[in-house]
Amino acid sequence: MVIEGWERWIEADLIGAYDVKQLRAKYANLLDTYLAHEQISKQPVCLIMLEIGRGIVPIEAKQRALRDLNGWLSQDAAERCNEVFYAWNGLVRPIKTMIEP
Template structure:
């Protein structure tokens, strides 16, 4: 699994497209209904998926555990099929703490997802102003 992270409109999608191939692009909100990957897969839209999950789950630890299980499911699919799965994650806030408790939760959970995904990934890339740097 690869993780590509950076701010909004920083060039993450362009960086992934520049790697070539013809991966399937999928929004994170479609994961439960999505069939197992048949080819390389790029999954985007994690922040929107997390935001939708905030309504149904008040416990951050349970929601983080659910996100971790989703990552484990993706890793298992990758190992089973030999495809490459790339997660595009948005870096949020740059240290700015919003006043809204809901927005703080969203940033916390997004940050934990990024940490948990990076810990599981074979490669992590940071994209800013269209410049790509491999971090790990």
């Protein structure tokens, strides 16, 4: 299973009133659901997460929240994953790799 489009889901959640802490918890729970699915099905789950902004902090609060939530989601996902890779312009760099027992 390959899951992508996180930034669009976060952006949709930021329409209207929102609570950043609640949204972070929502996405952390979603990550746990995917992890449980992976463990039950014995099929890998691949999360594709975009880096947004490259360190530029926007003036608009919702755009800052989008970048913050996307970054925290990436960190939360990396914490749960066995393997993490950074891909940019066709180059792939391992960030975290599974250690064989």
